[in-house]
Amino acid sequence: MMNFLKRLTFSSKFYKHSTVIRSLCNLNNFGENDYNFHELLTPDPEYDALRRNYIVDGRKAHSVLVCQPYIRFPTDIDDKPKSTPQLQLKESISLIHSIPKWRVSDAGLFGVNDFHKPLFFSEKTVEEIDGRIKGSSTTGLFIAADRLLGKQQYELENVLKVPVFDRYSIILEIFKNHATSAEAQIQLGLAEILYLKSRVNQYAPEVRGDKYSTGKTAGGSGMTARQRYRKLLESRTKVLKKASEKLEANKERLRLRRKELQYPIVSVIGYTNSGKTSLIKALSQDGKLSPEDRLFATLEVTAHPVKLPSLRKVLFLDSVGFIANIPKELIDSFNVTFKEVANSDLLLHIYDASHPDLANQKFTVLKTLDYLKFNPNLVSSMINVANKIDLIDDSSSENSTAIEEGDIPVSVTEGQNLKSLIEKIDTKLTQVTGQQIVKVKVPNGGEELSWLHRETTIQSIEPDADANFLIVRATMNDVQRKRFVAYFRRGKK
Ligand SMILES: Nc1nc2c(ncn2[C@@H]2O[C@H](COP(=O)(O)OP(=O)(O)OP(=O)(O)O)[C@@H](O)[C@H]2O)c(=O)[nH]1
Ligand SMILES: [Mg+2]
Incomplete structure (x- = not known):
């Protein structure tokens, strides 16, 4: 197997353009020399204080009680495959484990009739949660709903005396820990601002004043806390939008140069933790790539050259994974990344074939591509890769029958069936590029x-x-x- 993989990677022996390609591949180097993105991203103490007060105070390690809400009597009939509250709880626990130093102190399922109560849950449930917090080492509460209303969060924190997080804020914190490049930081910054704007508008920061005031600029400015925060968010939005436009322009230049050189682009997409980075690492033998058993380990787009059996040179793009129940604003903020993926010649959709929530994960990926308005031709020519087959032990199991005809079953870590996959990519590229x-x-x-x-x-x-x-x-x-x-x-x- 190793020999086969070695043959696929670049051999510099008769490889004339390798230096050019390597420099083209470094997508993170998107013109930082002529535009100082990092200066724009220097920490602003007032903004940081606002972020800590309204999203997550990332300086603190938390022991978290994970409350997975579920609708007791669902009425709406949709085409969505049914995930179970138990599986959703498992994913919520993984989200907490993806934040360095955070741990789960307790977890449970909590039924609700709707999501609109002032305290999100009924008073009886809040009492039960209060009891569980008091009887444990819990320092924070994760209510694993997409998004809480500002008022619900505020009221709950008042009653329970611990910070309360929703799914949006937890995902923002995971992203914050993994956003090392300017590309990821700019997009994350925009996603944060959208969250903070809704919080500042809903919360009436004047009311939260004592607990959350940043103190510094309050005196003498003549503005209420809400006005001050809004101004701060507006000016930061302007700076980040400008940086985002510059980033997009640089990416476009890079794309055109690649096009000139006729290197087809294969983007690997899929649910978070499905094995995207592992697959690209196996095919490209790129030692810099580090797959991790964490959600959203990869955030920014990186490109990795691979030579296929036909000797065709292609660039594989690795990027951010998808997840169910994510607010649209968060997806929208990563539009520069998704645009780059949308401009590929071929999509490789890799899914974890051993995952108990497989149907829901596949559905989420297709729904997200649809939401992002990917070209239907690109989506219909997509190659589906069923990964982690080493973890399916019974060939008659539900998961193994979920692998559809035409999908390529592989185990990236065991190196199983990668040869068939690479041949399929080669053939498909000939079809889609005409080259x-x-x-x-x-x-x-x-x-x-x-x-x-x-x-x-x-x-x-x-x-x-x-x-x-x-x-x-x-x-x-x-x-x-x-x-x-x-x-x-x-x-x-
Ligand atoms: N058993 C098994 N584990 C695998 C396989 N492929 C990947 N993994 C593991 O799955 C985990 C996630 O792999 P990644 O490659 O980081 O997944 P990803 O899709 O890039 O994840 P994100 O960047 O977080 O969205 C890692 O712990 C890998 O070692 C496989 O074929 N079999
Ligand atoms: Mg990854």
Whole structure:
């Protein structure tokens, strides 16, 4: 297996453009030299205080009681596959474990009739939660609903005397811990502001004043706390939007240069923790990639070169995973990342075939692609990869039957079936790009070679048995192939 993988990766022996490609691959280096993104992202003490008060105080390690709400008597019939409250609770616990130093002190399911009560839960349930907090080491409460109303959060914190988090704020905190590049930080910053705006509007910060006032600029400004916070958020939004536009422009430049060089882009997408980074690491042998058993380990887009069996060179893009029940604002904030993925030649959808909530995860991925308005042709040509088959022990189990015909079953960690997958990618790329690797024998140092250099992407050049000739493999579409034949075989026209 290792030999097979080694053959797929770049061999510098006859690989002319490798330096160019490597520099093109470094997507995080998107012009930071000519535009100081990091200066824009320098911490602002007042903003940080606001963030800590209204989202999560990331400086504190918390022991968290995870409350998974579920509707007792659901009435709406939709086409969504039914996840169970137990599975949702499991995912909520994983979210907490994805924040460094946080742990789960207690967890449970709590039935509700709707999500609109002033304290979110009934008074009786709040009493029960209060008892569980007092009887444990709990320092924070995670109500695993997409989003709480500001007032609900405020009232609950008043009664229970611990900070209360919703799903949106917990995901923001996980992102914050993984956002190392300017790309991730800009997009996360925009997602945070949307959350903070709704909090500031709903909460009446004046009321929270004593507990949450940042103190510093209150005196003498003549503004209420709410006005001050709004102003702060508006000015930060402007700065981040400008940075985001610059980021998008740089990405577009990078995309056009790649297009010129005719390197097809294969984006690996899928539910968080399904094995996207692991797969790209296995195919590219890129030692810098580090898969982790955490949700949202990867946030920004990174590109990784791979040479396929046809000797075609492609770039694999790794990026952020999808998750169910995520507020739309959070997806919208990552539009630069998703735009880049949407501009791929081919999508590889990798799913964890051993996961008990598989149907729901697959549904979430398709729904998200739909929401992001991905080109239907791109979605219909997507290759589905059923990963982690090493964890399915019974071939008649529900999960194993959920692998649909045409999906490629693999185990990335065991290196199982990756050869079939890579061959399928190669064939599919020929279909979707119309480009083929054409092998031609040309005179050494002749005009044909210059033409190929100028008009096509040369994949490799090897000496022929006859020293007067070279064997060249070049990527060409149909038009280029016909022009080459017309130009050199039938006389120059
Ligand atoms: N058993 C098993 N585990 C796997 C396999 N592929 C990946 N994993 C594990 O699954 C976990 C998640 O892998 P990643 O590659 O980080 O997943 P990801 O989709 O990039 O996750 P995010 O970036 O967080 O969205 C890691 O602990 C991997 O070791 C597989 O084929 N079998
Ligand atoms: Mg990853």
